[in-house]
Amino acid sequence: MQSHLLATPPNVIRDRQSGGTASTASLRTDLELSRTEIRTLREERDKLKAALQRSLGQQLDQAATKDLVARIDELTSNNHELSTQLQQVQQENTQLQQRLDEAEDDLAAARSSLRRMIREESRDNSR
Template sequence: MSGKRSPGDVARRRDSRDKRTRVLAVVQDLLARGKPVSFASVAKAAGVSNWLVYAEGVREHIEGARARQAAQPPQSGTGRPVGMASLRTDLEMARHEIASLRQERDTLKDLVRRNLGQQLDQVGTGELVARVNELTGQLNELKAEKDLWMREKNDLQEKLAEAVEDLAGARISLRQMVRAASTGSGTTL
């Protein structure tokens, strides 16, 4: 390869060096302000591509900054380290608040459940009463119809019994007439 560099190569190298310098400055700034260092936040703050922050020579600086942050104790809003007693107190307060919120949630769920039940009862009761009344009216109509049909059936049974008696009497008369005609003792019509 020749030792000559084109103006484009020089510009690209300068641009790359400037971007890397910006990335390292952003990492130092985030560390100084106590802000979390991540590859995405560094790339965004420096105005560079995600590829560059993972490139060799840059990645190591970001990983080192993340390791330093992980090793430091949590900081309070004043920039001083937070003590274990303070963390325990915060944890206990959070637990009490969570328990209180759970109880409130359960109370609200129960209240909503009862209100919905009452609404369903009110809507359902009116409709059920109307349906029961409708069915009762239909039942009364059917009973009246049944009674009418039973009377009609009884009338027809009585007429049938009379017709059967009349038929039996007619058969007896017819037999007598046939016997009389066959013996010759009967009169001619």
């Protein structure tokens, strides 16, 4: 019975206890008070809903931020590895270019020496 009394407006409880009936003015007052309370509760609900949405949005942002930070770390690591590999390949390329230049110089010297030998041999045979 008490739970029923808690849901009943105070004026109606007084009227029932005193044995009278509620007047129209009293009912209108209760109705206006109820409407005001409903409006207040709806505003509170809307505020709580907005706060919850903000909180969920922040949580999603934080989760996305963690994923992005991890991806940035991964890409930074890959970039470092690729930079190191590039340096090594460039050094190897420089060394190979130097060896090629030396081989070309040796080949030119060998050709020159061979031409000289052929000329000398040719002179010796003509005498």
